[in-house]
Amino acid sequence: MTAILGISAFYHDSAAALVVDGRIVAAAQEERFTRKKQDEAFPKQAVDYCLREARLSIADLDHVGFYEKPLTKFDRLLETYLAYAPRGFRSFRKMLSQWIGPKLHLPRELDQGLGGEYRGRYVFLDHHESHAASAFFPSPFDEAAILTLDGVGEWSTSCYGVGRGNRIELSHELRFPHSLGLLYSAFTYYAGFKVNSGEYKVMGLAPYGEPRFKDAILRHVMDLKDDGSFRLDMSYFNYCHGLTMTGPQFHDLFGGPPREPESKLTQREMDLAASVQAVTEEVMLRAARHLHRETGLNNLVLAGGVALNCVGNGRVLREGPFENIWIQPAAGDAGGALGTAMFIWHQLLRNERRPAGCDAMQGSFLGPAWDDDGAAAALDAEGARYTTYADDESLCEAVSSLLAEEKVVAWFQGRMEFGPRALGARSILGDARSPKMQTVMNLKIKFRESFRPFAPLVLREYVDRYFEMRPYEDSPYMLLVAPVCEEHRLTPPAEADTAFGIDKLRHARSTIPAVTHVDYSARVQTVDDERNPLLHQLLTAFHERTGCPVLVNTSFNVRGEPIVCTPEDAYRCFLATDMDVLVVGRNVLLKGDQKRVDAAMRHRHLSQFQLD
Numbered sequence: 001m002t003a004i005l006g007i008s009a010f011y012h013d014s015a016a017a018l019v020v021d022g023r024i025v026a027a028a029q030e031e032r033f034t035r036k037k038q039d040e041a042f043p044k045q046a047v048d049y050c051l052r053e054a055r056l057s058i059a060d061l062d063h064v065g066f067y068e069k070p071l072t073k074f075d076r077l078l079e080t081y082l083a084y085a086p087r088g089f090r091s092f093r094k095m096l097s098q099w100i101g102p103k104l105h106l107p108r109e110l111d112q113g114l115g116g117e118y119r120g121r122y123v124f125l126d127h128h129e130s131h132a133a134s135a136f137f138p139s140p141f142d143e144a145a146i147l148t149l150d151g152v153g154e155w156s157t158s159c160y161g162v163g164r165g166n167r168i169e170l171s172h173e174l175r176f177p178h179s180l181g182l183l184y185s186a187f188t189y190y191a192g193f194k195v196n197s198g199e200y201k202v203m204g205l206a207p208y209g210e211p212r213f214k215d216a217i218l219r220h221v222m223d224l225k226d227d228g229s230f231r232l233d234m235s236y237f238n239y240c241h242g243l244t245m246t247g248p249q250f251h252d253l254f255g256g257p258p259r260e261p262e263s264k265l266t267q268r269e270m271d272l273a274a275s276v277q278a279v280t281e282e283v284m285l286r287a288a289r290h291l292h293r294e295t296g297l298n299n300l301v302l303a304g305g306v307a308l309n310c311v312g313n314g315r316v317l318r319e320g321p322f323e324n325i326w327i328q329p330a331a332g333d334a335g336g337a338l339g340t341a342m343f344i345w346h347q348l349l350r351n352e353r354r355p356a357g358c359d360a361m362q363g364s365f366l367g368p369a370w371d372d373d374g375a376a377a378a379l380d381a382e383g384a385r386y387t388t389y390a391d392d393e394s395l396c397e398a399v400s401s402l403l404a405e406e407k408v409v410a411w412f413q414g415r416m417e418f419g420p421r422a423l424g425a426r427s428i429l430g431d432a433r434s435p436k437m438q439t440v441m442n443l444k445i446k447f448r449e450s451f452r453p454f455a456p457l458v459l460r461e462y463v464d465r466y467f468e469m470r471p472y473e474d475s476p477y478m479l480l481v482a483p484v485c486e487e488h489r490l491t492p493p494a495e496a497d498t499a500f501g502i503d504k505l506r507h508a509r510s511t512i513p514a515v516t517h518v519d520y521s522a523r524v525q526t527v528d529d530e531r532n533p534l535l536h537q538l539l540t541a542f543h544e545r546t547g548c549p550v551l552v553n554t555s556f557n558v559r560g561e562p563i564v565c566t567p568e569d570a571y572r573c574f575l576a577t578d579m580d581v582l583v584v585g586r587n588v589l590l591k592g593d594q595k596r597v598d599a600a601m602r603h604r605h606l607s608q609f610q611l612d
């Protein structure tokens with residue numbers, strides 16, 4: 001037996017992944033256990049969990065790998081400082097104080113994290129090599145072109161190459177400071193959202209705007225080549241030497257200072273979002289076309305934070321030259337832990353790779369699960385009241401009936417998802433046909449701005465009836481955006497045209513308004529019997545009852561909270577919000593049956609989490 005642990009840590013979103021004899025046994029992000037969003041600490045609890053799942057101890061590990069090369073990264077930070085010196089001393093000092101600690105003495109830090117019980121050496125991969133490995137090795141393809149795009153690792157901000165059999169080879173790279181991820185983050189910062197987590201809000205805001213700054217970006221800020229490579233004019237940015245992302249020249253070009261976080265959104269932010277989104281799609285499309293020309297391959301695999309841009313992914317799939325695309329569901333840095341472990345198994349240890357079935361991610365359900373007894377004991381300890389159903393069929397009947405009554409149902413089942421999206425193991429579900437669902441879920445449950453629509457879950461066998469996708473087309477990880485089919489679209493009333501910004505979302509645009517964005521797009525997740533049989537059964541029961549094979553799916557958490565991990569997290573989150581029903585395994589909890597929660601208790605739960 002060969003057990004390989006991959007770790008990503010000390011930047012943001014730490015994670016651990018365990019691969020035993022080539023099989024992904026477990027993978028999880030540290031934030032889920034510590035309840036600190038994007039926790040960057042050594043992923044102690046995630047490592048412990050992975051080992052528990054495999055019934056192994058640290059001493060059983062044959063190899064441990066880390067997702068980047070700390071010294072090369074330090075070298076980049078140092079060189080960047082020297083290039084701009086003496087400017088940027090403040091940010092350099094701040095950075096240095098972080099590096100003097102864990103980052104420069106990584107083997108020692110890893111030894112400590114593993115309690116001194118691991119006796120082997122550590123393997124350090126290039127940051128983009130681990131992204132690339134996470135994209136190719138678990139993919140269903142024998143060979144594929146590989147594209148990675150993110151903010152920055154050591155020096156690379158984007159790489160491309162080819163994966164064949166059990167090897168990947170990256171042949172080209174784009175280097176810091178020229179970075180699509182950082183460009184997107186700069187606009188995220190400028191639009192008043194948090195860097196490294198607010199990017200998906202910018203993507204959600206884009207359909208409200210006009211890309212009227214696209215030309216300005218391409219003319220002044222970015223020199224974009226045909227092959228998708230580019231140079232940024234660094235006089236617009238601050239991230240090489242400052243503590244912010246954008247500088248005065250950027251603010252002059254785009255019409256004023258950055259938006260204050262949490263202040264009112266204006267048309268300008270919407271137009272900025274539309275513009276940077278349009279540029280991002282353009283870069284992705286050009287890179288994909290170039291890569292196709294260079295490699296002549298039919299398959300493309302993607303990873304890196306930018307590969308979470310599902311609007312861009314959808315365009316690459318529909319308009320790009322590749323026949324098939326597979327995207328690593330944990331495309332951000334957490335997925336680097338998995339890529340590292342798989343790289344060691346296939347590329348360093350030269351073990352054969354035989355892709356079979358849909359892919360090797362097991363639906364990305366790679367986290368902890370609770371059996372019936374464990375879940376019931378946890379609920380009992382919390383004083384919960386619930387009804388236990390005898391089998392999956394009666395459970396799905398009961399829950400589909402509650403959903404059809406427009407109840408909001410928290411659905412806690414099986415192993416937790418690895419990666420940023422809830423895919424039906426730690427999800428909140430609702431009726432996509434309901435005109436009020438969008439508002440109810442946003443304001444009463446997620447406590448957040450309501451300009452983002454929710455993502456639809458759809459039975460894969462019906463995906464082409466509701467969305468402009470091919471019959472049975474797969475999008476199991478919610479990483480593709482597709483338009484809602486014409487026949488399901490509704491013309492909103494005339495006043496919708498004059499409505500401003502997010503008020504547009506109040507007018508139904510389709511027969512499934514809760515998941516339809518103002519541009520008729522939807523972030524589709526297909527549900528199949530192989531990856532998630534229970535959810536497939538629930539959706540089928542809902543379809544039989546209502547004639548609609550679509551449900552709303554959003555992550556099981558409140559704003560700023562990591563997605564729930566344990567039944568206890570689930571119960572507390574359920575009580576602190578206006579969700580109607582909680583389902584944990586076959587146990588169904590109705591809100592009205594539970595102990596009363598006063599406002600102070602709610603406030604205590606919600607105030608633990610920093611707004612994202």
Ligand SMILES: [Fe+2]
Nearest residue numbers: 150304305333
């Ligand atoms: Fe990355």
